[in-house]
Amino acid sequence: MAMQIVQRTTAEAGRAANAASPATAEDAGALDAYSQAVIGAVERLGPAVVSLGVSRRAPERLQRRGLSELHGAGSGVVIAPDGYILTNSHVVQGTDRVEARLPDGRVLPAEIVGSDAATDLAVLRVLDGRLPSAALGDSSRLRVGQLVVAVGNPLGFQATVTAGVISALGRTLRAESGRPIDNVIQTDAALNPGNSGGPLADSRGLVIGINTAVIAGSQGLCFAIPVSTAAWVASQLIQHGRVRRAALGVSAQTIALDRRIAVAYHLEGPTAVRLTEVQPDTAAAAAGLRPGDLVVRASGHPVVTMDDLVLALGGHPVGTALTLEVLRGGERLVVDTYPAEASEAR
Numbered sequence: 001m002a003m004q005i006v007q008r009t010t011a012e013a014g015r016a017a018n019a020a021s022p023a024t025a026e027d028a029g030a031l032d033a034y035s036q037a038v039i040g041a042v043e044r045l046g047p048a049v050v051s052l053g054v055s056r057r058a059p060e061r062l063q064r065r066g067l068s069e070l071h072g073a074g075s076g077v078v079i080a081p082d083g084y085i086l087t088n089s090h091v092v093q094g095t096d097r098v099e100a101r102l103p104d105g106r107v108l109p110a111e112i113v114g115s116d117a118a119t120d121l122a123v124l125r126v127l128d129g130r131l132p133s134a135a136l137g138d139s140s141r142l143r144v145g146q147l148v149v150a151v152g153n154p155l156g157f158q159a160t161v162t163a164g165v166i167s168a169l170g171r172t173l174r175a176e177s178g179r180p181i182d183n184v185i186q187t188d189a190a191l192n193p194g195n196s197g198g199p200l201a202d203s204r205g206l207v208i209g210i211n212t213a214v215i216a217g218s219q220g221l222c223f224a225i226p227v228s229t230a231a232w233v234a235s236q237l238i239q240h241g242r243v244r245r246a247a248l249g250v251s252a253q254t255i256a257l258d259r260r261i262a263v264a265y266h267l268e269g270p271t272a273v274r275l276t277e278v279q280p281d282t283a284a285a286a287a288g289l290r291p292g293d294l295v296v297r298a299s300g301h302p303v304v305t306m307d308d309l310v311l312a313l314g315g316h317p318v319g320t321a322l323t324l325e326v327l328r329g330g331e332r333l334v335v336d337t338y339p340a341e342a343s344e345a346r
Contacts, residue, residue: 034147037203038163041149044205046161048078048134049198050085051101051153052110052124056094069096075152075198076100076124077207078133079234085124086234087197088212089115090176092122100126103159114237118179118245118314120212121230122197123237134199137206139226142166142185150189150211150222152198164189164220172307173213173223180307181225182314185209188220200224232315246316247342249282250275250289254305257294265296265332269304272296272327287337290328297325313339 052074058067074091078084085100092098098110108126115122146166154160168186175181187200191214200209209224236243255274262270273295278284295303298312299322316322318341326333 037147038149038161041201041203041205042151042161045077045134045149045151045199045201045207046159047103047132049103049151049159050076050078051158052076052085052087052091052197053099053101053107054092054095055097057096073153073194074196075194075211077197077199077210078131079136079207081131081133082129083126083131084113084234084238085110085126086210086230087122087124088210089117089120089122091197092124093117098124100124101158102131114241114243116233116237116243117177118175118243119181119225119229119233120175121210121225121233121237123234134201134207135205136227136231137202137204137208139183139185139208139228142169142202142208144169147203148187148189148208149201149203149205150187150191150195150198151201152191152195152211154190154192154194157194160195162190167220171223179314180311181229182311183226183229184212185224185226187222187224189222190220191222244318244341246313246318246322246339247282248284248289248313248322248337248339249279249342250284251277251279252295252306252309255294261327265327267296268302271304273303273306273309283337283339287324287335289324289326289335289337292328294327295324296327296332299323 054072055069058070074087076085076087079086092112099107100110101107110124110126113123113125144166148166149163151161164187167188171184171186173181173184191211195211198211199207200211202208208227210230211224213223215221233243252273252275254271256271275291275293278289278291297303298309303309319338321336322339324335324337326335
């Protein structure tokens with residue numbers, strides 16, 4: 001028997017709810033507190049959430065079969081009243097046309113302001129200066145177990161709300177480019193295709209993350225880019241059309257340390273990053289770094305793997321001092337480098 005999905009009116013839904021078995025007073029109080037928190041968050045956030053429709057030219061083999069375009073969907077959140085929308089990079093990557101469907105029913109063409117595959121974030125803009133915008137929260141103050149609400153368009157069902165808790169903080173997720181994204185939020189708020197790019201909010205309706213990924217074949221393993229990262233990337237994309245990232249101009253690899261070296265220099269981990277190449281006329285060359293140097297700290301933080309060095313450079317302002325601690329020939333050196341902008345940070 002085929003399953004049908006029927007949308008009922010509010011009045012019908014109310015009569016169905018009244019027909020349900022009554023809850024105890026204790027249960028009603030608990031449910032009411034939870035429900036009111038979710039309802040309040042949705043009422044504040046919902047008007048700023050948009051549905052995105054994307055179109056791209058179909059591959060030639062599909063065009064020969066009569067299919068000229070491929071269509072996809074995602075979600076986004078308005079972050080400024082003058083029409084700036086934050087979403088995922090993978091939602092709009094390679095598209096020829098993007099349309100934003102607003103909560104009031106209007107469908108507007110959206111321009112891609114900039115896209116950053118390294119953090120899976122993108123900024124769009126629609127030409128309307130009267131849009132309700134979401135307020136951004138502070139992802140540094142989040143707690144495991146905290147209530148969160150996700151609003152998006154999973155599987156094409158617009159304005160869908162799911163709720164859950166923060167399952168873990170500080171996860172590292174790899175973007176499609178292979179670059180690590182730090183401090184990712186893990187949640188069990190249900191996400192499905194179409195939720196990508198939508199907001200994850202706290203109980204006050206403040207955006208704390210941008211939903212980005214689920215683990216295929218699992219239940220309750222969903223991830224969001226923290227709003228601290230999203231806000232920085234969005235500002236870069238709006239100002240420059242790209243993210244300006246710092247680069248040293250080196251090639252390097254993670255190596256295991258002799259335990260005696262780790263103990264002698266009070267190093268935090270059993271590995272460090274060894275420079276295998278220092279390119280000429282780069283920030284690393286100007287600072288006097290050499291192939292064979294072991295990088296053990298960057299800006300006061302331990303460098304145990306290549307990811308640690310990439311993350312230290314990822315959020316570092318171009319042209320400002322980045323202090324490295326390196327081991328060279330039995331000496332521990334402190335070196336100030338001034339990373340330059342790179343088209344592809346590494």
